[in-house]
Amino acid sequence: MRAITPPVCDGCGDPLPSWRAISVATARCARCRRGPRAVDRGRAIGLYDGSLREIIHAWKYQGRRSIARALAARLRVEGAELLAGADIAVPVPLHPRRRRARGFNQAADLARGLGLPVVEALRRVRHTRSQVELPAARRHGNVRDAFERGAPGRRWPGCPPFRSVEGLCVVLVDDVSTTGATLEACARMLKAAGAREVRALTAARVAGRRP
Numbered sequence: 001m002r003a004i005t006p007p008v009c010d011g012c013g014d015p016l017p018s019w020r021a022i023s024v025a026t027a028r029c030a031r032c033r034r035g036p037r038a039v040d041r042g043r044a045i046g047l048y049d050g051s052l053r054e055i056i057h058a059w060k061y062q063g064r065r066s067i068a069r070a071l072a073a074r075l076r077v078e079g080a081e082l083l084a085g086a087d088i089a090v091p092v093p094l095h096p097r098r099r100r101a102r103g104f105n106q107a108a109d110l111a112r113g114l115g116l117p118v119v120e121a122l123r124r125v126r127h128t129r130s131q132v133e134l135p136a137a138r139r140h141g142n143v144r145d146a147f148e149r150g151a152p153g154r155r156w157p158g159c160p161p162f163r164s165v166e167g168l169c170v171v172l173v174d175d176v177s178t179t180g181a182t183l184e185a186c187a188r189m190l191k192a193a194g195a196r197e198v199r200a201l202t203a204a205r206v207a208g209r210r211p
């Protein structure tokens, strides 16, 4: 696997050019320095490439669900700093149609291995095309209004009743982050629902495809 080695952006976790670590005290990428983002901090096991990409494909598309446990174990190491002090894990939801077709939500499987209570606080209300298939410029539009947050105590079919995220430090979990548009859309929902902080953990991230 191609690990994401320091220096990385202190915010989103993107790799930074190596000179940045020496020249600035708080290492942040250009995008994170442009303004506050709903995702406060993000980390991944490695780049969506080579063997990690193959592992994720076997997990998602060949239904090898036990892979989630191994990836979660790695994520607990790579994301230890982000898991420390967090209250709950919220998986990025799949649209019910895609979930039925796949039989499981890989993000929820991954979230269950992180040692935090898992709360399915978000629902996908609009079927969107896979982010990986779209050019970066179209991804934010693709996920806009695609998510909905629930009210405390409300129950969606197939989901346990969830508690409020108000005042909580939430770890948002997904398999792959491409441009970060999906994570950002979900984080905005969680912040609107009163989450104090939103951190994002993904098994892998696509490098160099950010707007």
Ligand SMILES: [Zn+2]
Pocket (backbone or CB within 6 Å): 009, 010, 011, 012, 013, 014, 028, 029, 030, 031, 032, 033
């Ligand atoms: Zn950044």
